[in-house]
Amino acid sequence: MKEPTFLYGLDLEELTRLAAEHQWPAYRARQIAQWLYRKHIASWDEAKNIPAELPKALGPQWVLRALEFEEASDSAQHESVKFLFKTRDGMLLESVLIAQRDRRTVCVSTQLGCKIGCIFCASGKGKFGRNLTAGEIVEQVAWIEKKNGQPVTNIVFMGVGEPLDNFEATMKALKILQAPWGFGLSSRRITVSTSGITPKIVEFVRRSEGRVRLSVSLHSSDDKRRTELVPVNKKYPLADLERTLRQIHMTLKRDITFEYTLIDGVNDSDEEARGVVRLARPLQAKVNVIPYNPIREMKFRTPSPQTVERFAGVLEKSGVRVTVRRTAGQDINAACGQLRLDRGK
Numbered sequence: 001m002k003e004p005t006f007l008y009g010l011d012l013e014e015l016t017r018l019a020a021e022h023q024w025p026a027y028r029a030r031q032i033a034q035w036l037y038r039k040h041i042a043s044w045d046e047a048k049n050i051p052a053e054l055p056k057a058l059g060p061q062w063v064l065r066a067l068e069f070e071e072a073s074d075s076a077q078h079e080s081v082k083f084l085f086k087t088r089d090g091m092l093l094e095s096v097l098i099a100q101r102d103r104r105t106v107c108v109s110t111q112l113g114c115k116i117g118c119i120f121c122a123s124g125k126g127k128f129g130r131n132l133t134a135g136e137i138v139e140q141v142a143w144i145e146k147k148n149g150q151p152v153t154n155i156v157f158m159g160v161g162e163p164l165d166n167f168e169a170t171m172k173a174l175k176i177l178q179a180p181w182g183f184g185l186s187s188r189r190i191t192v193s194t195s196g197i198t199p200k201i202v203e204f205v206r207r208s209e210g211r212v213r214l215s216v217s218l219h220s221s222d223d224k225r226r227t228e229l230v231p232v233n234k235k236y237p238l239a240d241l242e243r244t245l246r247q248i249h250m251t252l253k254r255d256i257t258f259e260y261t262l263i264d265g266v267n268d269s270d271e272e273a274r275g276v277v278r279l280a281r282p283l284q285a286k287v288n289v290i291p292y293n294p295i296r297e298m299k300f301r302t303p304s305p306q307t308v309e310r311f312a313g314v315l316e317k318s319g320v321r322v323t324v325r326r327t328a329g330q331d332i333n334a335a336c337g338q339l340r341l342d343r344g345k
């Protein structure tokens with residue numbers, strides 16, 4: 001049997017073409033987009049103003065969704081829920097909902113596994129599966145919004161995978177998430193995180209007109225150490241990253257954020273902190289310090305609260321904006337990629 005084609009992931013132009021091919025009135029394209037991206041239907045029966053002949057005319061080849069909901073696990077403090085989905089080819093993928101005050105942020109995955117292979121990250125340990133489609137990326141948000149019953153306010157592309165290594169699908173998902181005919185989310189509320197693939201950063205900023213927030217996983221200000229932690233640094237070293245970020249800084253309409261996973265005895269020295277200041281200050285970048293979230297298979301340790309305070313203090317005293325992120329959902333294995341690793345997929 002031929003591979004099915006999925007409605008989730010089509011943009012308005014593609015839906016309009018589909019309507020024209022079937023000689024439906026043009027407004028059907030917008031109606032279908034609304035049912036997909038605002039009401040998040042899982043079956044045509046839910047789409048009240050769509051005639052029953054429409055799905056019949058499409059035939060069995062056209063399927064609404066590509067993902068099946070598998071399970072959701074709540075953290076003890078009920079502030080993060082990890083969702084596990086199954087793809088049509090039997091792979092598991094995960095997303096996290098983080099609820100804090102009036103914010104509901106979904107952390108989406110963009111790949112099944114990750115080729116970057118950061119040594120402290122569970123996603124880089126398992127076998128790389130494949131890139132997710134744009135539909136599979138936006139479906140994570142649709143499923144979570146539907147299950148949770150409340151609108152998602154923010155999206156971060158910080159789950160499993162390197163978004164800029166799955167560039168076209170990421171760009172298309174961003175389009176659907178922001179479009180008025182799509183999810184209608186403001187670009188201010190969307191963040192794409194990268195390990196530092198510099199040519200793709202330039203392209204991403206150009207294509208998104210600098211509106212979508214950019215977050216760079218720094219993790220060390222020392223070239224040698226960063227290569228050990230984030231192997232992509234060998235190809236795109238810190239000097240290249242710094243040059244690229246300075247180049248795009250003027251076009252970016254949002255602040256750059258550096259993510260810094262603080263690992264006990266590895267990248268937590270004052271010297272490292274001063275290196276972060278040197279990189280962050282000219283860019284007026286904000287730094288998110290994330291105390292390392294322990295993963296069973298790995299030897300790294302969480303830094304003490306005193307170490308975190310000292311490290312953040314060096315940044316603060318030098319005028320760098322810094323936030324210390326609590327490791328939300330430690331009890332639900334919210335370290336990226338871990339649940340999938342646990343299930344052996």
Ligand code: SF4
Nearest residue numbers: 114117118121124161
């Ligand atoms: S930290 Fe991000 S880029 Fe690095 S291996 Fe994990 S998912 Fe990939």
